Amino acid sequence: MSKNHDSQAKRFRALRDLLMEASEEELRDALAGEFDSLADRCQVAAKRALAAQSDDFDQVRDLHRGLGALIQLLRRRAKLSPEELAKRARISSLELRSIESDPSFDPSPRTIYQLEQFFDLQPRSLVVLSGAVHVNENVRDEIVRFAANAKSVTTLSVGEKQLLNEFVRFLRDHTD
């Protein structure tokens, strides 16, 4: 049965390949007045799929901005350079710099785990920021706000310390 099914599936594929060779004129001829509506329906479905993926992409970038800001603030609070933190957390310094500065960078699960361990954070709190899981709009808004308020200076101000503490608490409360 399975061999027969494979053979039938292969034959059906060959017939669909035949359809793919059809010119627009042949399609219009075969489909009468349906050509334009079919093209429109497919184009709308395709555009929606592309737009949905784009939304997901934007969300991951927002989360990564939050991750970069958080790691940088935690590192500065610990008074460590990127190289020192990378060495002590046993991660790549290049990857650490990418996490801090490039929202399009996709951190590895191991690095996320090592940083959680090093900074003694709630388990999975950085996983949320890595983009590996979906977050609701409220959490995303809070992360965007945090990333926008975090500043890149050597010493943490009182305001930044407060911001950091509040955000770590927020992550703890929103991590299962």
Add this chain to the structure above:
Amino acid sequence: MGGDEGFATPEEVRTAINALDPASYVKLMVIAKAFCRRRTVGSVVEPEDLIHDAIAKTLDGPRRWNRAVSILKHLDRTIESDSGHEVERREIRRAVPLQEDDVAADRFSDAHAGVDTADELDQIFRLFKGDRLALDLLRLRSDGYSASEIQVELGLDETRYESLAKKIRRRVTKHLNDGQGVK
């Protein structure tokens, strides 16, 4: 995700899909409609759902596009795979009690898919009943022969072959779109 080993990056996928012409959109829609009709009697899956999922999976990574094949063919194969798996699971849930084991489910799935495909092929071949040459071309084509091999096999020159292939494409397109032939 990079474009390693011939696989396209999400950006390349996006560009390729945006560059599809109306005829390609129509082909994709007709294929999706054929899978919906074949696989989803009584269900609510629309062709747009199959197209949406195929593109999403290509962009997200579970079904990466190898640029050695056209994006259209890649999406066709993804729709084929997805529609088979999803609908068969739904059919199995409806037909097989939950406490039955997976072996029974697999057996049902194979049988169901096989009958569907066989019916579809039978209907397409019946469109050309009485037209010996068209049936021979269709049979050779479905067996994987190339256009030049078929011309040699059937003793057709290029013009005659193309004329016959055009007639077949027209009827197959019509059938895949609405499940009916065309005179």
